[in-house]
Structure formats: structure tokens, C-alpha cells
Amino acid sequence: MLNELVIHNLVIVEHARLCPGAGLTVVSGETGAGKSLLLDALEMISGERVQGAIAGPWADAATVTAVFQPDHQRCVRIEAACSVPASDDTYILRRKISKTGRSQSWINDTPVTLATLRAAADHLLEIHSQHEPLRLSDPAVQMELLDQFGGTTPIATAYLAAHRLVGELGRALAELDGGSRESVKELDYATFQLREIEALQPRRGEFAELEARHSLLTSADQWRSLADEVVQTLTEDERSSAASLARFARRLAEAPDPRLVDAARACQQALEAVRDASAWCADASERLHADPGEIGRIEARMNAYHELRRKHGDGDDQLFAAWDAIVLRLKDLSSIGERRSKTAGDLAAATAERASIGKSLAKKRTDQFAKLSKSVHGHLSDLSMPKAKLSLTEEELSEPGPLGSVHQEFLVRTNPGMPEGKLRDIASGGESARIALALAEALAEQDRMPVLVFDEVDSGVGGRLGAVIGAKLAHLARDRTVLAVTHTPQLAAAAERQYLVRKQQGDKETRVAVCEISGAERLREISEMLGGGRAALDQAKALLAGTAR
Known part of the structure; x- marks a missing residue:
């Protein structure tokens, strides 16, 4: 209230x-x-x-x-x-x-x-104004009230849910179809990216190993020359470090001073270290040979790494994350056909379900309208519109809407011989209000x-x-x-x-x-509405007394 x-x-x-x-x-x-x-x-x-x-x-x-x-x-x-x-x-x-x-x-x-x-x-609130279209002129409101009157609201709710599902599935299918051409392009590109990565078969940490090996091979001559110089200096010359240390060790070992004997042992240890260093350098010199073929293979693989890193990010984490993402995207793109087929099937089923519910809803509304119009006619007769007639127009829709698969709308004829028409077009202001009152009376228990x-x-x-x-x-x-x-x-x-x-x-x-x-003031106002005077005052008293009873 x-x-x-x-x-x-x-x-x-x-x-x-x-x-x-x-x-x-x-x-x-x-x-x-x-x-x-x-x-x-x-x-x-x-x-x-x-x-x-x-x-x-x-x-x-x-x-x-x-x-x-x-x-x-x-x-x-x-x-x-x-x-x-x-x-x-x-x-x-x-x-x-x-x-x-x-x-x-x-x-x-x-x-x-x-x-x-x-x-x-x-x-x-609902306003029935002479200067505004009736709320009841709206077919959506009419069907809502008719459903309340006839108890078909659950069917109407089920139909609306089915209609919305058809819309959702239709939009999903259109999106799949509309994006199919772009999806094909994306599928081709993602396939190319995956093949490019899988052709390299990258391994975590490999690029750092390649860099170190490449650095070593490209400077092999320089390091071999140095290794040879070390061998020559430490052990091969007549005055090499090894020869000098050996001589010093022999002579100091014969000294009467314990400290010199200790020095002899130190020289012997140094000699062994020098010989080890010379042997290592000699071995490295044998192995340090710049193989142009190996360098070329390393550089080719490093270039492949550089290209992938340029596209997917610098570093192992970025590259392997991109690899995983491409694999997942390919799975998703490859499933578009399956999803389209399923969506199309779901849409067909939902459309059939909507059609079935819509047909049932339209029939039940037609049946219930006969009862509603009879009740409304009785109220209109009370309101001095005995010849007024309320009817229901029905038109099969080529494309079902949210209210049903059949367009149903109230029509009214206020006088015999006049054409039927929509409520907002046919009835005068006063007639519209009385039709609204008759409908409100008929729907009193349903439309609260x-x-x-x-x-x-x-x-x-x-x-x-x-x-x-x-x-x-x-x-x-x-x-x-x-x-x-x-x-x-x-x-x-x-x-x-x-x-x-x-x-x-x-x-x-x-x-x-x-x-x-209220009281005397209200009595006076109703008397004035009746025209004023003693007779009007008596009539006003009678009207108010009758209402009180």
C-alpha cells in the first residue's frame, strides 16, 4: 500500500x-x-x-x-x-x-x-491516466496478467528460459563461425611456431654450454700457442724451470742446515707441480684444434636459439613457457570443430524445445483468454459498456520472441460496427480507464x-x-x-x-x-459536487450514509 x-x-x-x-x-x-x-x-x-x-x-x-x-x-x-x-x-x-x-x-x-x-x-504502482497509454496496452503486460489469471506462469517462465538458451547458443555458434577464418590462420601460425621449436628441441642450460664451447673453439690457436709456450718454458728448455728445480733440490738435500734441507723438499714439490702443469698444457695443446665444422654447427644452433628468443623472450623460462602455451593453444584451436558441432547440436535441441513449449503456451493462453474475456465482459456491462468486446489476436511468428512463438495481444471493440483495435488506439480516455478497471476486477486475485x-x-x-x-x-x-x-x-x-x-x-x-x-467539510464538498443547495446536501448525506452501511 x-x-x-x-x-x-x-x-x-x-x-x-x-x-x-x-x-x-x-x-x-x-x-x-x-x-x-x-x-x-x-x-x-x-x-x-x-x-x-x-x-x-x-x-x-x-x-x-x-x-x-x-x-x-x-x-x-x-x-x-x-x-x-x-x-x-x-x-x-x-x-x-x-x-x-x-x-x-x-x-x-x-x-x-x-x-x-x-x-x-x-x-x-500502476497508473491508469487519460493522457498516457495504458500499461495494459503492452502485450508483455497482457501476457503476464493472462498467465497469472490462467496459471500458465510456470510454462511462460520455462519458455523464456528456453528462448534465452536459444539466443545464447546462437550467439556462441555465430562467434565460432565468425572466428573460423581467423582461427584457421591462427592454427597455421601456431603449428609453424611449434614446428620451429620442436625442430631445435631446446634443452634447459644448453645455450650457455654452446656459448662456452664456441668461445673455446674460436680462440683455440691462441690458447694452444700459450700452452706450448708453457711446456717449453717449464720443462723442455735446457734452462727450464723443471731443470733448475731438479738441480736445486739435489744440491740443497746435501746441505748440513736443516732449513736448507726443508728448502730442498719444497723445490722437489715445486718440480712435481711444474711437471704436472707442463703435462696438462701439453695434453691441452694436443686437443685444442679449431674444427671449422664443429664451430659452424654450434653457431647454427646458437642462431636458432637467438631467433626463438627474439620471438618468445630472452631466457629459458620464457622460451619453455611459450612452448607450453603454443601446445595448449593448438589443442584449443583443434577442438573448434568439435565445439562447433556440439554447439550446433545443442542449438537444434534447444530450438525444438522452445518450439514445443511455445506451442503449448500459446494454446493454454488462448484457452484461458476465453475465461478472462467472459469475466471482463461482465464487469464492462456493469460499467455501461455492454457492447464492448475484448478479443485476442494471434499471429505465428517467423522468429519467436521472448513472449512466445505466437504473437498474442488483446484487441478491443467499444461499440458495435466499429473495428477492433489495440487498447491504446480504440478507447477514449474514460473508456480506457473503465476497461482497465474491468481488467483489474477480473484479475483482482492474480495481479496484486x-x-x-x-x-x-x-x-x-x-x-x-x-x-x-x-x-x-x-x-x-x-x-x-x-x-x-x-x-x-x-x-x-x-x-x-x-x-x-x-x-x-x-x-x-x-x-x-x-x-x-472529513465530517462536515467532506459533506459540504460532496454536496458541491452534486450542484449545491439543500437537495444536494440531503443527497450527499444519503450517499455517505449508504457508503457507511
Whole structure:
């Protein structure tokens, strides 16, 4: 229900506060008094686009705040729609529009986008205005209500899931097909990269070994010459180090001084070391021969390493990581054909499933519509539209949509001999509101919208029909808020609460006042709505007394 509506600085409404609560609340006032501003406020809080300047002269912005208290299940749905949780099963919607046109929105004091505000409001209130298309003109809303009425919501949910799956699989298949040409190119290139690496068969640490071997081979002559010089100097010359050390060792060994004998032993050790060094150098000299063939092979392998490192990164870690990545990518690319085949099969199965569910859904909706139209016709007869007819148009879709594989939409004919048409095109403002009321009555148990707003639902009707409309609105308002803008006293008398809108004009400004009336003040207002005078006052008393009973 709508517990509170607060309007501040909206055009010529400086401040207004309404507390409708559960039941039927009516808003009355003279033509031009400003009743439409209340509808503007409700449309503003519903997230509708606002045309023109709406901020009044008393502040920098127009602000509307609405306090709703829906049932717990609806709170869960609202949270799913707007991602803002309820506070004690209460939702407070607030919107501010500045004089410059800047719009700001909040839900439970959490800043939200206008789209989010609209998503929440869609679950909270429904406005039937003469100047706006009926919400019920939307085929999506019609099918939702028909599903609720006929108990086909689970089938509709299953169909929508199947439809979304078809869309997802179709996009996946298109992506696979669209990327197939590029995938072939990528497959060829990845295959080339893998062959290039596998042709080298790299080994961790090998490049460093090749560098060391290459350095040794390319300087072999230099090192062999040095080794020969060492051998010559240490052991082969007549005055070689070895000869001198041998002579010194023999002579010092004969000395009477122990220290000289120690020196002789040291010379002998040095001699052995020199001979070892000479032998090693001689051996190295024999082996140090620059083999041009080996150098060429080493350089070719090093060049291959350089090329791979240039492409994949300098170092063993980068090269081997690239190798692993190429192998994995090839596996993935090679599986595209398999994935495409599987996706195409899944798409065919999902399409068939959607078609089956869609056919069943369309038939059940057709069957249930017959029951709904019968109920609606009864209510329309009560509302002095006995010749009005509600029908269902059906058209097989070449491409199924989210609502079904068959386009189904309500059509209406308000008068005999006139063509059927869509609700928004055929019915007048008053007729639209009465059709909406008839549908609301027929769907009362299924469509539990917390707040229903009717603008001039009694347009062009007399007192008897006004009373009927009032009774129907009161019936709808048993456990929710129904707000009606009216000029009919019989309807006004049926309400639990009545607000009066008055325009106050001074020399320098005009403002609208909205106040709840009761008792003698309400009696006087209904009397004025009846035309004024003693007879009107007596009739107003009778209307209010009848409603009280």
C-alpha cells in the first residue's frame, strides 16, 4: 500500500502530504484546480521522463517522496529488480528534479539510477491516466496478467528460459563461425611456431654450454700457442724451470742446515707441480684444434636459439613457457570443430524445445483468454459498456520472441460496427480507464499490484454508473491502495478517505493546497459536487450514509 506521498515545490504545489493507506482514496476539486499535479507527482516517482520545467518558485528543485509497504514476497521481487533491500518491508522512493532539469533518485536513501527507480516502481504502482497509454496496452503486460489469471506462469517462465538458451547458443555458434577464418590462420601460425621449436628441441642450460664451447673453439690457436709456450718454458728448455728445480733440490738435500734441507723438499714439490702443469698444457695443446665444422654447427644452433628468443623472450623460462602455451593453444584451436558441432547440436535441441513449449503456451493462453474475456465482459456491462468486446489476436511468428512463438495481444471493440483495435488506439480516455478497471476486477486475485491509480475513470458517466465504479474501486481496494481522481460525487462518497485540491490565487502568486477532508467539510464538498443547495446536501448525506452501511 501507499502509506505516504509528500510533494514539495512541484510547479504551484509548495507542499502537500497525502496518507492514503489501504482502501479507496479519492481526490476531488474543481476543474483546473491542480488535481493533475498529483498524477504528475506519481508519474515522477514512477521514473517517467518529465517534460518542461516542474520546479516551483519556493526551492531549487521539485521533490516527491513516496512510502510504500508491499507484502514480503513483493519486497523480494523488488530487491531482485533494483538490488536495494526493503527496510522493515518498506520502500521509500524519492526523486528530485532541479530547475536545470537534473534528476536524482533514491530508494531507501540509496542513490539509484532513473532506470532502477522505474524498475522498483513497476512493482509498486500502476497508473491508469487519460493522457498516457495504458500499461495494459503492452502485450508483455497482457501476457503476464493472462498467465497469472490462467496459471500458465510456470510454462511462460520455462519458455523464456528456453528462448534465452536459444539466443545464447546462437550467439556462441555465430562467434565460432565468425572466428573460423581467423582461427584457421591462427592454427597455421601456431603449428609453424611449434614446428620451429620442436625442430631445435631446446634443452634447459644448453645455450650457455654452446656459448662456452664456441668461445673455446674460436680462440683455440691462441690458447694452444700459450700452452706450448708453457711446456717449453717449464720443462723442455735446457734452462727450464723443471731443470733448475731438479738441480736445486739435489744440491740443497746435501746441505748440513736443516732449513736448507726443508728448502730442498719444497723445490722437489715445486718440480712435481711444474711437471704436472707442463703435462696438462701439453695434453691441452694436443686437443685444442679449431674444427671449422664443429664451430659452424654450434653457431647454427646458437642462431636458432637467438631467433626463438627474439620471438618468445630472452631466457629459458620464457622460451619453455611459450612452448607450453603454443601446445595448449593448438589443442584449443583443434577442438573448434568439435565445439562447433556440439554447439550446433545443442542449438537444434534447444530450438525444438522452445518450439514445443511455445506451442503449448500459446494454446493454454488462448484457452484461458476465453475465461478472462467472459469475466471482463461482465464487469464492462456493469460499467455501461455492454457492447464492448475484448478479443485476442494471434499471429505465428517467423522468429519467436521472448513472449512466445505466437504473437498474442488483446484487441478491443467499444461499440458495435466499429473495428477492433489495440487498447491504446480504440478507447477514449474514460473508456480506457473503465476497461482497465474491468481488467483489474477480473484479475483482482492474480495481479496484486500494491497501488492502483485511476485518473477520471468516471469521465462522461452519470450518477448511477459513478456509484457502480465507486463500489468496484472500493472492492479492489480491500487490501491495497486505490487512488482515484474524480469529479463524480457517487464515486467520492464510496471512498474511505477524500482529499480536496484547491487553487489559491493571490496578487503575486498562485499555489495549490491539498488537504484531507472529513465530517462536515467532506459533506459540504460532496454536496458541491452534486450542484449545491439543500437537495444536494440531503443527497450527499444519503450517499455517505449508504457508503457507511
